Amino acid sequence: MLRIKSYDRLFLCLLFLLFFLVGCENLAGLKNGVRMEIGKPAPDFALMDASGNTWKLSSLKGKVVFVNFWATWCKPCREEMPSMEALNKAMVGKPFQMLAIVYNDDLQMADSFARRLDATFPVLANPGPELTEAYMITGVPETFLIDADGILRHKFMGPYNWYTPEMRNLVQELFNSQN
Secondary structure (H helix, E strand, O other): OOOOOHHHHHHHHHHHHHHHHHHHHHHOOOHHHOOOOOOOEOOOOEEEEOOOOEEEHHHHOOOEEEEEEEOOOOHHHHHHHHHHHHHHHHOOOOOEEEEEEEOOOOHHHHHHHHHHOOOOOOEEOOOOHHHHHHOOOOOOOEEEEEOOOOEEEEEEEOOOOOOOHHHHHHHHHHHHOOO
16 A cells, blocks of 8 residues: 655645646736736726726727726725726816726726715726736725826736825826837
8 A cells, every 4th residue: 555645735725726736827818918017018808897888908009008907896996096086087078087996896886886985987897817817806906007008007906095295206107208
């Protein structure tokens, strides 16, 4: 009878886990295996808002795009929403689009929450695992700034006050890089 020592079991378990993770990676279904990388084209998506309109990232070329993954159950997400709206209003008349993507939450409930804050940006449907994997979402809130050419320029993890002079200047720099 073959006896397996405890450290051999540990090695086999780790090996099995590695193969499992690699297999899950390959089964994730990412289109073309595209993942978020600063300085590279942002992974494309097409998501619906609560009114049934479809928002496709690639159709927003020519605009600076602010993409925020959030949820109503996330207190820091709710707390940063007013500053997001302030930034959005400050960008009126400029080639700018803010998108709030609901993560593991109900679209109607999230849209209702945003409307109570008088948010003027669209709230988009809960993405599938392909999009959250493509953007390597580890939690919420997470925010991405994409330039007018569709290149991902910045990733922010955690809540921010988006209406500070520094953040407005950061967005302004993305407008200026178009020239």
